[in-house]
Amino acid sequence: MxxxxxxxxxxxxxxxxxxxxxxxxxxxxxxxxxxxxxxxxxxxxxxxxxxxxxxxxxxxxxxxxxxxxxxxxxxxxxxxxxxxxxxxxxxxxxxxxxxxxxxxxxxxxxxxxxxxxxxxxxxxxxxxxVEPFSVAYNATFTGRVDPADRVCVIGGGPIGLMTALAAKGRGATVALYEPQAFRREKAQELGIVHTFDPSSAADLATGLALTDGDNFDVVLETAGRPAAMATALELAGHSARVVYVGIDVGGSASAQLGLIQAKSLEVRGIIGSMGLWPQTIRFLSSGIVDPTGIxxxxxxxxxxxxxxxxxxxxxxxxxxxxxxxx
Structure with missing residues (x-):
């Protein structure tokens, strides 16, 4: 062999x-x-x-x-x-x-x-x-995403794209923030309608308009870049759930940590998806989303x-x- x-x-x-x-x-x-x-x-x-x-x-x-x-x-x-x-x-x-x-x-x-x-x-x-999508499923599971939520996904790499799909599959309104144009285009091909360039002030404003000025109910950070991790706190609304999915080892960035308290944020970090594989397989088998276009x-x-x-x-x-x- x-x-x-x-x-x-x-x-x-x-x-x-x-x-x-x-x-x-x-x-x-x-x-x-x-x-x-x-x-x-x-x-x-x-x-x-x-x-x-x-x-x-x-x-x-x-x-x-x-x-x-x-x-x-x-x-x-x-x-x-x-x-x-x-x-x-x-x-x-x-x-x-x-x-x-x-x-x-x-x-x-x-x-x-x-x-x-x-x-x-x-x-x-x-x-x-299934393996990478199980991480995306875990992000939405940990963030308790449901159809009432306005969800921001930061990062349009493979995990970010799958996380956006998982949130869409749970019925949420999803906005993807990704600086690279081809990844935003890929997200739109996959059915993620709202995609924004985080380096554009106009795009940031348009994205936040989806929340009627409340900021997002759930922020799922998948880029694993310290600056993006700091931005997650700024995009979160009051009592929002923030889930850190992307992995960074040893990096640092200035962050407004006081926002965690001021906004009563629930902040979680996840690694992998242990224990959630059967649910992930059932979710994908349902056909509610199809990640193969990634x-x-x-x-x-x-x-x-x-x-x-x-x-x-x-x-x-x-x-x-x-x-x-x-």
């Missing part, structure tokens, strides 16, 4: 390996679609939030098909369509695709308890978006280096998927 391997910092190879064998509590998965995430780029560049070592097979946003089931695994059968969680192991000590090898391999082994079945009617592209490029496993190059370059790339066993 073939596998994409980060052999060392900034070096990608497609290697030939033996198909792995499984233990009694394990499942052999035939990989079908794997997404490339910004965290994968950081891993390739030698940076991650947990210790890791090369060589490592990346891939934590994935969808696949059960190929073989260990004798102690219940509830799964050959041919089932599955997705799998990233934070795994006792106490979440391992991150699949980071501290242990992931899914960008024609076949790979996981513990049965890490898996969730998805309907066979769900495309491989949509199923491979995927801008599909490539084959032999073009894995191209996939990471596209993702790293940015530009008009929003999400790259690597297709396996087509």
């Amino acid at each position: 073939k596998a994409t391997v980060f052999t060392q910092k900034d070096v990608i190879a497609v290697q030939s390996r033996d198909v792995p064998t499984i233990g009694p509590d394990e499942v052999l998965v035939k990989s079908r679609m794997v997404g490339v995430c910004h965290s994968d780029i950081e891993l390739l560049e030698g940076r991650y939030i947990l210790p890791f070592s090369y060589p490592i097979v990346p891939g934590h946003e994935w969808a696949g098909e059960v190929f073989e089931v260990g004798s102690d695994v219940a509830g799964l059968s050959q041919g089932d369509h599955v997705v799998g969680e990233c934070v795994v192991g006792p106490g979440g000590k391992d991150h699949f695709g980071f501290t242990i090898s992931g899914a960008m391999s024609e076949y790979f082994v996981v513990k049965g308890e890490w898996l969730h079945k998805v309907p066979s009617s769900m495309s491989w592209t949509q199923a491979a978006l 995927v801008s490029h599909h490539v084959g496993l032999d073009e894995a280096s191209e996939a990471f190059g596209l993702a790293k370059a940015g530009g008009t790339t929003t999400k790259v998927h690597v297709e396996l066993n087509a």
Whole structure:
């Protein structure tokens, strides 16, 4: 079989390996679609939030098909369509695709308890978006978004676009603040009608007009940039819920922290989506929103280096998927 391997910092190879064998509590998965995430780029560049070592097979946003089931695994059968969680192991000590090898391999082994079945009617592209969409779902779940809310999403990257879709799916009025024009255009293609450039005073005013001058009931910050995180407090209305989704490590910016008290804000930060995968799968399966339009490029496993190059370059790339066993 073939596998994409980060052999060392900034070096990608497609290697030939033996198909792995499984233990009694394990499942052999035939990989079908794997997404490339910004965290994968950081891993390739030698940076991650947990210790890791090369060589490592990346891939934590994935969808696949059960190929073989260990004798102690219940509830799964050959041919089932599955997705799998990233934070795994006792106490979440391992991150699949980071501290242990992931899914960008024609076949790979996981513990049965890490898996969730998805309907066979769900495309491989949509199923491979369950992992990132679960973060978006968690943002709206934590923010308790409902149809009465005026919601501001800050940042139009893949997570921001999916967060806007999740809020729309919950019936809210959604405004997306994103400085890059092509991302605003992508949001509109996905059905997010209200998109604004935060660097434009006129756009800021137009966005706030959606709230009749009250500012937003919910602010979901997905950019992970300190300045944007500070702006979230300014855009929030009285008694608003502010949820920090984007990750920043070590950055800083001037912020009006007194607004938290003055506006009686409820401020939360989230990491990932542990415990919300079944709800995320049901939400996507309902068809109320379809995030597959976020995927801008599909490539084959032999073009894995191209996939990471596209993702790293940015530009008009929003999400790259690597297709396996087509």
